[in-house]
Amino acid sequence: MAQRTLQQKLAILSDAAKYDASCASSGTTRRDSRSGGLGSTEGMGICHAYTPDGRCISLLKILLTNFCIYDCAYCINRVSSNVERARFTPEEVVTLTLEFYRRNMIEGLFLSSGIIRSPDETMSQMVRIARTLRVDHGFKGYIHLKTIPDASPALVAEAGLYADRLSVNIELPQDASIRELAPEKRPETIRAAMADVRLAREAAKEQTHTGKRPPRFAPAGQSTQMIIGADGATDRDILRTSANLYSGYDLKRVYYSAFSPIPDASAALPLIKPPLMREHRLYQADWLMRFYGFEADEIGAAHPSGFLDLAIDPKLSWALANRAQFPVDVATATKEMLLRVPGFGTKTVTRILAARRNGPVRYADLLRMGAVMSKAQPFVTLPDWHPGGLTDSASLRARFAPKPQQLQLL
Amino acid sequence: MIRVDLPRFGRFAAWRDAARQLATNRVDAASVTWADEDTPAGLFGADPLPPPGPHPVAATKDFLALAQTVASHSDPERWALLYAALIRLQDDRGFIANPADPLTDRLSRMAKSVRRDIHKMHAFVRFHELPGDNPRRSFGAWFEPEHPILEAAAPFFAKRFADMDWLIATPEGIARFDGAITYAPPAPRPDFPTDSSHTLWHTYFANIFNPARIKTNAMRSEMPRKYWKNLPETALIPEMLADAPRRVQAMREAGASEAPAFAARVTARIRQIPDDTPPETLEAAREQAGRCTRCDLCHAATQTVWGEGDPTAPLMIVGEAPGDHEDLQGRPFVGPAGQLLRQAMDQAGLDPAQAWMTNAVKHFKFTPRGKRRIHQNPAAGEIRQCKWWLDIERRMIAPRLTLALGATAAFALTGNRAPLTPRRGTVETALDGGPVLITWHPSLILRLDPGAAATARGQFAADLSQAARLMAA
Numbered sequence: 001m002a003q004r005t006l007q008q009k010l011a012i013l014s015d016a017a018k019y020d021a022s023c024a025s026s027g028t029t030r031r032d033s034r035s036g037g038l039g040s041t042e043g044m045g046i047c048h049a050y051t052p053d054g055r056c057i058s059l060l061k062i063l064l065t066n067f068c069i070y071d072c073a074y075c076i077n078r079v080s081s082n083v084e085r086a087r088f089t090p091e092e093v094v095t096l097t098l099e100f101y102r103r104n105m106i107e108g109l110f111l112s113s114g115i116i117r118s119p120d121e122t123m124s125q126m127v128r129i130a131r132t133l134r135v136d137h138g139f140k141g142y143i144h145l146k147t148i149p150d151a152s153p154a155l156v157a158e159a160g161l162y163a164d165r166l167s168v169n170i171e172l173p174q175d176a177s178i179r180e181l182a183p184e185k186r187p188e189t190i191r192a193a194m195a196d197v198r199l200a201r202e203a204a205k206e207q208t209h210t211g212k213r214p215p216r217f218a219p220a221g222q223s224t225q226m227i228i229g230a231d232g233a234t235d236r237d238i239l240r241t242s243a244n245l246y247s248g249y250d251l252k253r254v255y256y257s258a259f260s261p262i263p264d265a266s267a268a269l270p271l272i273k274p275p276l277m278r279e280h281r282l283y284q285a286d287w288l289m290r291f292y293g294f295e296a297d298e299i300g301a302a303h304p305s306g307f308l309d310l311a312i313d314p315k316l317s318w319a320l321a322n323r324a325q326f327p328v329d330v331a332t333a334t335k336e337m338l339l340r341v342p343g344f345g346t347k348t349v350t351r352i353l354a355a356r357r358n359g360p361v362r363y364a365d366l367l368r369m370g371a372v373m374s375k376a377q378p379f380v381t382l383p384d385w386h387p388g389g390l391t392d393s394a395s396l397r398a399r400f401a402p403k404p405q406q407l408q409l410l
Numbered sequence: 411m412i413r414v415d416l417p418r419f420g421r422f423a424a425w426r427d428a429a430r431q432l433a434t435n436r437v438d439a440a441s442v443t444w445a446d447e448d449t450p451a452g453l454f455g456a457d458p459l460p461p462p463g464p465h466p467v468a469a470t471k472d473f474l475a476l477a478q479t480v481a482s483h484s485d486p487e488r489w490a491l492l493y494a495a496l497i498r499l500q501d502d503r504g505f506i507a508n509p510a511d512p513l514t515d516r517l518s519r520m521a522k523s524v525r526r527d528i529h530k531m532h533a534f535v536r537f538h539e540l541p542g543d544n545p546r547r548s549f550g551a552w553f554e555p556e557h558p559i560l561e562a563a564a565p566f567f568a569k570r571f572a573d574m575d576w577l578i579a580t581p582e583g584i585a586r587f588d589g590a591i592t593y594a595p596p597a598p599r600p601d602f603p604t605d606s607s608h609t610l611w612h613t614y615f616a617n618i619f620n621p622a623r624i625k626t627n628a629m630r631s632e633m634p635r636k637y638w639k640n641l642p643e644t645a646l647i648p649e650m651l652a653d654a655p656r657r658v659q660a661m662r663e664a665g666a667s668e669a670p671a672f673a674a675r676v677t678a679r680i681r682q683i684p685d686d687t688p689p690e691t692l693e694a695a696r697e698q699a700g701r702c703t704r705c706d707l708c709h710a711a712t713q714t715v716w717g718e719g720d721p722t723a724p725l726m727i728v729g730e731a732p733g734d735h736e737d738l739q740g741r742p743f744v745g746p747a748g749q750l751l752r753q754a755m756d757q758a759g760l761d762p763a764q765a766w767m768t769n770a771v772k773h774f775k776f777t778p779r780g781k782r783r784i785h786q787n788p789a790a791g792e793i794r795q796c797k798w799w800l801d802i803e804r805r806m807i808a809p810r811l812t813l814a815l816g817a818t819a820a821f822a823l824t825g826n827r828a829p830l831t832p833r834r835g836t837v838e839t840a841l842d843g844g845p846v847l848i849t850w851h852p853s854l855i856l857r858l859d860p861g862a863a864a865t866a867r868g869q870f871a872a873d874l875s876q877a878a879r880l881m882a883a
Contacts, residue, residue, distance in 0.1 A: 006610070007609070007610060007613050010610055010613050010614055010617070011613050011616075011617045012617075014613075014614050014617040014618045015617040015618075017618070018617070018618045018619070018620050019620070032569035032570060032572070033569065033570060033571065033572040033573060034568075034569055034572050036572075036573075037573065038570075038571070038572075038573050038574075039570060040566075040569045040570040044529075046529070046532055046533045047533060047632060048533050048534070049533075049534075049615065049633065049641065049643060050628070050629040050632050050633040051615065051618060051619040051620075051629065051647075051650070052619060052624055052625070052626050052629050052647055052650055052651050052654070053619055053620045053621075053623045053624060053625055053629075054623070054624075054625025054626070054627070054628030054629050055620075055625075055628075056632065057614075057615070057618060060614070061618060069676050069677070069680055070677075070680075071673065071676075071677045079669075079672075079673045079676050079677060080669030080670070080673035080674075080677075081667065081669075082667050082668075082669075082670060096610065099607045099610075100607065100610075100611060100614075102537065102539075102547070102549065102571065102574065103536055103537040103538070103539075103549070103605070103607055103608070103611070104535050104536060104537050104551070104567075104570075104571075105536065105611050174709070175703070175708065175709050183677070183681060184677070184680060184681060186701075187709075188700065188701070188708070188712070188713045188714070191711075191712040191713060192712055192713045192740060194712075195712045195713075195737070195738040195739070195740075198738065199738055199739065240710075241709075243778040244710045244778050244783075246778065246780070246781060247776070247778035247779065247780065247781060247782055247783045248712060248737075248738075248778075248783055250781060258623065260620055260622045260623055261622050261658065261661045261662065262661065263660075263661050263664065264664070264667045265661070265664075265665065265666050265667065266666060266667075267666035271661065271662055271665070273622075274622055274623050276623055276625065295779075296778070351509035351510075354507060354508065354509055355508055355509050355510040358504060358507075358508040358510065359508075359510075361510060362510075365509075365510035368509075368510065368512070368515045369509050369510065369515075
């Protein structure tokens with residue numbers, strides 16, 4: 001086989017990495033290069049570009065290699081796939097990261113890898129790349145390493161010293177699907193790896209008896225990803241799994257990735273059109289759990305099928321199923337209840353709380369403060385607005401759902 | 411009409427000085443013209459700035475931060491608006507904190523637009539490497555922001571790229587960095603030499619794109635077209651979009667593929683065939699329990715928490731189920747209740763290393779609440795399913811005495827669900843025959859109020875001492 005050029009390898013190994021949704025570069029420690037080295041991080045991440053699939057490019061997201069000994073049916077890089085294979089040298093990954101970074105194209109590196117030879121061998125190469133960037137090049141940008149669940153704890157401990165974020169993919173929302181579609185992976189091993197990361201992060205925050213702080217461990221925390229639509233899990237199942245993961249492992253994010261057709265598909269999984277709207281609704285539901293005080297089952301129970309309504313957002317859907325709690329009086333409602341009003345975001349609610357200390361809040365004020373009043377109308381009362389019978393009207397859902405398309409006569 | 415001329419760079423500081431002086435005279439906002447290098451001379455009268463007047467002037471930190479951001483807006487009215495706000499602030503401190511106030515709202519929107527533009531400039535500037543024999547590498551970029559934000563946006567690049575020289579040219583002016591930033595008036599757009607890393611970047615941009623998911627609205631809302639002129643990679647977008655349907659169609663038509671011959675050999679080598687024959691050793695039992703799906707608790711819990719200690723021990727201690735800490739660490743009795751147990755054992759002269767410590771149910775049961783997991787008692791069905799493992803453990807350890815901590819353990823061991831209070835401190839017979847001493851679960855002691863906890867703690871200590879006596883007998 002002829003030696004591949006760097007450009008050819010980059011094409012293969014970025015193509016192989018694109019099914020991982022995460023690209024976040026936020027929430028790590030603040031640091032910069034004024035005292036040496038290259039790079040900086042602020043609280044907020046930066047998306048340097050967007051591709052037409054709507055996903056941002058914040059990090060150089062590549063695989064070290066797409067050779068893999070595992071056979072996960074949903075993955076383009078599984079051992080049974082005929083996809084073209086390539087492998088970067090650690091030095092090539094370091095050079096690409098630094099040169100893209102210097103041109104302000106990326107915030108840093110998100111490195112993942114197929115499993116070659118053994119989990120430990122693969123993980124140690126990834127750690128070596130992170131160490132080279134940090135120690136030899138004084139790189140202060142963002143590093144996200146995908147940890148391999150079966151890798152030895154010592155390697156994961158070292159990875160946490162160099163990486164801002166570690167992640168282990170839960171892969172699928174139900175244990176049974178993992179056992180079936182990813183036969184080399186074990187759900188309990190994946191969860192135990194997440195537990196290890198949480199415990200290591202907590203240990204790094206505790207002062208030792210000498211009063212010295214231990215070195216920071218993955219300061220931007222951990223995240224995970226699950227594929228949506230490759231198994232029979234309902235949205236309620238998915239949200240329950242997410243709630244369990246958030247509560248157990250102090251995850252920053254659960255990413256949902258609509259199962260997307262891959263070249264060279266496995267016979268075990270049908271090629272489908274990726275359920276992008278379902279993915280979108282799950283992200284909205286996830287936000288409701290993390291920032292709006294909703295429980296997974298409240299959102300999941302809004303529809304008896306256990307699936308989220310694709311036509312309207314999950315908050316509106318919950319409000320329509322719980323109309324007895326509305327309309328709420330904006331002047332007196334608690335923050336918790338204001339957060340449950342469709343059309344009010346967290347920022348709007350903060351503004352309402354500030355504004356109502358200064359006097360009555362009227363319809364036009366809410367509009368100015370960013371409330372989506374077309375959605376909020378049936379659910380609020382204001383000094384100059386009362387929904388009347390609208391809150392309980394039978395046709396309320398139809399007001400919000402997209403109009404059905406009229407059939408065209410030939 | 412008073413005319414205030416603001417310089418090209420350092421405008422906000424100049425505005426602030428002039429505005430403070432005007433405000434000491436409470437000059438009306440309508441009587442001031444704020445001019446820059448493009449404002450024709452003499453058009454609106456040119457009275458000079460009056461000398462400092464008698465009125466005190468104060469501004470809150472929040473207002474100054476807002477004003478500094480709004481100062482980078484392209485709206486020529488911004489200086490007048492800010493001055494009007496400063497005057498109003500002198501009598502009405504509160505208005506700037508009220509999001510419902512129209513002036514606050516307008517200034518906030520302007521500030522938001524500026525912050526977004528700055529953020530996008532930080533994101534979308536693309537440096538090209540410039541030739542030179544300087545030991546420091548040198549880079550240049552051209553960028554067209556929406557607002558005059560060069561001075562506000564440049565410090566970010568100084569912090570990020572401190573080890574290289576760079577310049578960013580914009581229609582508003584040029585920022586140069588060689589260890590410190592200097593600003594210069596605008597010059598025509600420079601031509602940068604081709605840079606091979608940009609070719610690689612285009613390769614990356616085209617290949618990280620998934621043709622099966624087209625969401626151009628999401629792309630355009632975050633990367634608005636007005637910035638595309640700054641981003642060479644956006645030239646690839648039309649072709650990527652045009653080619654996407656063909657690529658998806660090709661995937662569909664190709665369908666499932668035939669696996670290469672070596673694949674089965676590779677997976678056969680690494681795939682472990684689970685051994686589900688009844689375990690002969692404690693280690694085999696532990697391995698099988700690690701994959702247990704006899705009840706549904708395994709889906710939410712992290713892992714099976716198997717017993718620990720001396721497998722030849724004459725004493726077996728059975729708790730209810732692992733808690734949060736035990737679940738994360740995969741080891742029994744490592745949380746607060748476990749610590750209490752170990753302390754009490756120590757005082758009673760029982761060595762934890764010379765006992766087998768386990769739980770009636772081997773998976774953690776909980777309800778998620780945000781970032782916490784709330785402990786739940788296992789149900790009778792879960793206890794019954796998990797008794798399979800407890801029985802195996804008991805057969806292999808064959809303890810002389812078993813200590814049951816709490817109602818769940820007592821039920822699992824004796825089959826008796828009667829209330830615990832009258833049974834505590836007594837010895838019952840296990841379903842498989844051996845003696846079972848019944849006591850509180852240490853987590854109960856942690857939950858009780860101080861008075862009741864002290865009593866329960868005393869009873870717990872007495873029961874452990876009784877266990878020690880029974881063991882010695």
